[in-house]
Amino acid sequence: xxxxSSHIYLDSQATTSVDPQVLExxxxxxxxxxxxxxxxxxxxGWEADKAVESARATLAAGIGAKSREILFTSGATESDxxxxxxxxxxxxxxxxxxxxxVTEHKAVLDPMQALExxxxxxTCLEVDENGCLSLDDLKNAIQENTVLVSIMHxxxxxxxxxxxxxxxxxxREAGVLFHCDATQTFGKMPLDVEAMNIDLLSASAHKIYxxxxxGLLYVRRRNPRVRLTxxxxxxxxxxxxxSGTLNVPGIVGLAKAFEVSQEGGAAEQDRxxxxxxxxxxxxxxxxxxxxxxxxxxxxxxxxxxxSFGFVEGESLIMGMPDIAVSSGSACTSASLEPSYxxxxxxxxxxxxxxxxxxGIGRWTTKEEIETxxxxxxxxxxxxxxxxxxxxxxxxxxxxSTVQWAGH
Amino acid sequence: MGYSNKxxxxxxxPRNVGSMDKDAADVGTGVVGAPxxxxxxxxxxxxxxxxxxxxxxxTFGCGSAIAxxxxxxxxxxxxxxxxxxxxxxxxxxxxxxxxxVKIHCSVLAEDAIKQAIADYQTKQKx
Numbered sequence: 411x412x413x414x415s416s417h418i419y420l421d422s423q424a425t426t427s428v429d430p431q432v433l434e435x436x437x438x439x440x441x442x443x444x445x446x447x448x449x450x451x452x453x454x455g456w457e458a459d460k461a462v463e464s465a466r467a468t469l470a471a472g473i474g475a476k477s478r479e480i481l482f483t484s485g486a487t488e489s490d491x492x493x494x495x496x497x498x499x500x501x502x503x504x505x506x507x508x509x510x511x512v513t514e515h516k517a518v519l520d521p522m523q524a525l526e527x528x529x530x531x532x533t534c535l536e537v538d539e540n541g542c543l544s545l546d547d548l549k550n551a552i553q554e555n556t557v558l559v560s561i562m563h564x565x566x567x568x569x570x571x572x573x574x575x576x577x578x579x580x581x582r583e584a585g586v587l588f589h590c591d592a593t594q595t596f597g598k599m600p601l602d603v604e605a606m607n608i609d610l611l612s613a614s615a616h617k618i619y620x621x622x623x624x625g626l627l628y629v630r631r632r633n634p635r636v637r638l639t640x641x642x643x644x645x646x647x648x649x650x651x652x653s654g655t656l657n658v659p660g661i662v663g664l665a666k667a668f669e670v671s672q673e674g675g676a677a678e679q680d681r682x683x684x685x686x687x688x689x690x691x692x693x694x695x696x697x698x699x700x701x702x703x704x705x706x707x708x709x710x711x712x713x714x715x716x717s718f719g720f721v722e723g724e725s726l727i728m729g730m731p732d733i734a735v736s737s738g739s740a741c742t743s744a745s746l747e748p749s750y751x752x753x754x755x756x757x758x759x760x761x762x763x764x765x766x767x768x769g770i771g772r773w774t775t776k777e778e779i780e781t782x783x784x785x786x787x788x789x790x791x792x793x794x795x796x797x798x799x800x801x802x803x804x805x806x807x808x809x810s811t812v813q814w815a816g817h
Numbered sequence: 818m819g820y821s822n823k824x825x826x827x828x829x830x831p832r833n834v835g836s837m838d839k840d841a842a843d844v845g846t847g848v849v850g851a852p853x854x855x856x857x858x859x860x861x862x863x864x865x866x867x868x869x870x871x872x873x874x875x876t877f878g879c880g881s882a883i884a885x886x887x888x889x890x891x892x893x894x895x896x897x898x899x900x901x902x903x904x905x906x907x908x909x910x911x912x913x914x915x916x917x918v919k920i921h922c923s924v925l926a927e928d929a930i931k932q933a934i935a936d937y938q939t940k941q942k943x
Contacts, residue, residue: 722877722878725878728828728879758852759855763852763855795834796831797875797877798877799852799877801859814850814852815851815928815932
């Protein structure tokens with residue numbers, strides 16, 4: 411078994427390694443400064459509280475918010491759940507209609523589903539072949555009883571970036587709250603809750619070289635004031651919105667990770683994008699029948715999702731054991747269905763099975779990209795040599811006309 | 818992902834990859850699965866005096882599907898058609914140590930064998 415460090419990690423949309431600067435900032439908060447931020451009667455608590463409030467101020471300033479509008483959570487999944495369930499329950503008397511999009515993360519879709527089971531009405535907007543939703547569809551979907559629109563900023567699977575400012579403007583004009591799951595863009599793309607009319611925003615530390623298990627939810631306090639029914643009950647932490655002892659080292663790490671990302675700024679994103687484009691060019695130049703999933707331009711800089719026709723994703727991953735990537739193939743996930751995001755974009759199940767997602771990160775080098783390109787090209791060619799579908803295609807058979815003995 | 822060494826060996830060194838003339842009278846072809854299900858297997862046998870003299874496969878699918886069909890071709894060569902029709906998917910599961918989630922790959926291989934034999938036998942009647 412190889413040690414993870416000998417592998418090339420290209421799965422930055424799944425998670426990232428903690429930046430050493432972040433880790434260093436966190437360490438004192440485990441042993442020396444271990445106080446409970448809610449302890450009001452001694453200095454251990456005061457210093458923890460001070461660190462938390464300093465982190466809150468940093469994060470709030472970074473997205474154009476006020477400190478009091480930031481709630482700390484265990485991560486973006488909790489933030490999404492709190493935003494959606496909290497708003498739905500608080501505003502149930504105003505209306506029981508919510509709007510989301512078919513390509514959202516399960517952390518948004520599943521709470522929506524749970525609400526639907528409890529009698530709420532959910533409209534799930536469709537997307538086009540690039541993963542883009544229609545703003546007209548959104549306008550038309552908003553009804554008298556709509557209380558919340560939840561649309562992500564950047565898609566985790568294909569990287570398509572939604573026009574958040576336009577969506578925010580539509581929601582504001584209609585008097586509907588707007589929640590944005592910004593897990594993939596927080597710290598990487600400019601976010602301004604005022605300019606973008608965002609009322610609730612979810613983010614996570616571990617996607618930006620911070621620790622796992624900590625995230626935030628921005629909740630607007632003015633124009634309009636957003637109210638939430640808590641989903642976690644207990645000691646009344648976070649102004650009663652989210653009970654539970656604060657994860658002080660995690661919160662300190664989240665703020666530091668955000669700061670480091672901000673310092674890297676556009677230069678870091680440009681470098682990542684350049685590597686992403688290099689990989690994309692190499693693969694498209696060397697191989698035929700490859701397809702880009704996601705919007706060609708409006709896409710996360712780090713994201714490259716490609717379907718390789720006539721080869722199956724899991725076998726492709728098996729052919730590159732030292733490279734960590736993710737696949738839209740059913741075989742690599744717990745569920746038996748291929749990616750619902752690709753399916754929503756109209757990608758056929760055969761190409762969904764053949765998709766790989768490459769996620770370029772802070773530590774990715776040009777040499778690694780070159781190795782990855784070579785390895786992928788070799789593996790695809792080898793698998794095509796043993797693929798009956800490739801053989802049929804080369805013989806000029808249109809695979810869509812074949813009667814398959816399905817299983 | 819917890820593949821057995823045998824699956825990895827077949828994936829890395831697949832036996833008998835290739836194609837035969839599907840129109841030849843002594844060749845039987847079986848194609849099973851569907852692209853949208855993530856696996857398609859093509860298995861071919863060449864028969865002489867009731868004995869399988871050669872077997873070839875091509876597979877689109879996961880490592881276990883490739884290994885199941887590769888193993889099937891190994892087992893088919895030198896067998897009589899009657900004996901080949903007795904190969905069961907459970908034999909493949911056992912040999913390759915397939916986990917429950919991959920059992921369908923072995924079922925597919927058994928179906929491919931049966932279809933190839935049936936195709937050969939149909940050709941003999943006509």
